[in-house]
Amino acid sequence: MGITNAAEIVTLDKDTGKYLTSKCQIINLENNGLAEAQKTIAILKSTLKPLLPAAGLAAPQIGISQRIFLFSWDRTEQHQIGVINPSFTPVNDERELGWEGCFSIMLGDGPYQLANIPRYKKIKVTYINEQGQSVTQILEGFSAKVFQHEYDHIEGIANVHRKDAEIKTFGSKEAISTFMKEVKAKDKVNYIAPYSTQ
């Protein structure tokens, strides 16, 4: 494998291709499908590298309309997981409100917004991993929140567009970063590794 180049992140204010507001297609993994998906995951990883520590990035955020994203349960590169054709169901009705940043908003030229969204606290997820294997896991806490945020991206929903979102608008990128530092510190208590269902 050669070096995979990073892509440019599509931001909501300059999304002429409507990547962030269009539902992505299921990936057919027959024939060359898995190799194509692996290539997308490699580009996502390269693109996220300079932005680490980071929770995740979805394919439409780099202008690829595929049901693929990266998520990390503790914002480290070490625990980054690439998922293909993901789905999830809530384990119960419990939700938790939390502020969410998004690179497709924070790297744009405004408005600088964060969304406070009630996300399911515990979800059962299924996806195809980078090796092409089917995976089922329970996600709880921060990883559940990130998975739901990234899943929204492949459904064509930016967090600030959700009907259940409370929006906070900031005067600058710096003001968002300062606010996000506190949010990230609070997220740490909810860093729980994904676990299997048996």
Ligand SMILES: [Zn+2]
């Ligand atoms: Zn996002």
